[in-house]
Amino acid sequence: MYCNKKRTYCWLASNDPVPMTPKPSIHQQNVLLCVWWTTADIVHYELLPNRQTITAKIYSAQLERVSVALHQKQAALANRKGVVFHQDNARPHTAKITQETLARLQWEILPHPPYSPDLAPSDYHLFLALDNHMRNRQFRNREDLENELIQFFSYQTQDYYKNGIYQLVSRWEKIILAEGDYFSE
Numbered sequence: 172m173y174c175n176k177k178r179t180y181c182w183l184a185s186n187d188p189v190p191m192t193p194k195p196s197i198h199q200q201n202v203l204l205c206v207w208w209t210t211a212d213i214v215h216y217e218l219l220p221n222r223q224t225i226t227a228k229i230y231s232a233q234l235e236r237v238s239v240a241l242h243q244k245q246a247a248l249a250n251r252k253g254v255v256f257h258q259d260n261a262r263p264h265t266a267k268i269t270q271e272t273l274a275r276l277q278w279e280i281l282p283h284p285p286y287s288p289d290l291a292p293s294d295y296h297l298f299l300a301l302d303n304h305m306r307n308r309q310f311r312n313r314e315d316l317e318n319e320l321i322q323f324f325s326y327q328t329q330d331y332y333k334n335g336i337y338q339l340v341s342r343w344e345k346i347i348l349a350e351g352d353y354f355s356e
Contacts, residue, residue, distance in 0.1 A: 254276070258280070
């Protein structure tokens, strides 16, 4: 969001006035961030045009750009087995055109069980930290927002990215041990 003001709870004495915080507009200006990262750093990211969403065609084109970015960084990011790729099972990710693109790229795809948002490292690690970083910040334009993203990504250490990806192992184990049952953190 261009305006990231958050409503928060606070404890007040019985005679303190209640701070007034307006609800955010449901029509705020926002952009969709698509990001691919490894245990080393950000490989590629894109801010989509205002109000654009992801389709299988857009996602497949993005995967092609990610592949090019990976080849450019291959010396630092090379995996002996090639690319091991994790994505959730959203419709654009499971569409035929996307599957054809992934087959052509010859990436090993990690399976993602349905209804398991806690398995997406971007959700539980990267976007959580980014949301905290952007809290209560306002951006005048897309350029200011992009500069802040670049600063956030470059500020993170390699250990930050590595820890986010490695958390996937313990989260995966929890799901396997639960044998399909619900569990809490």
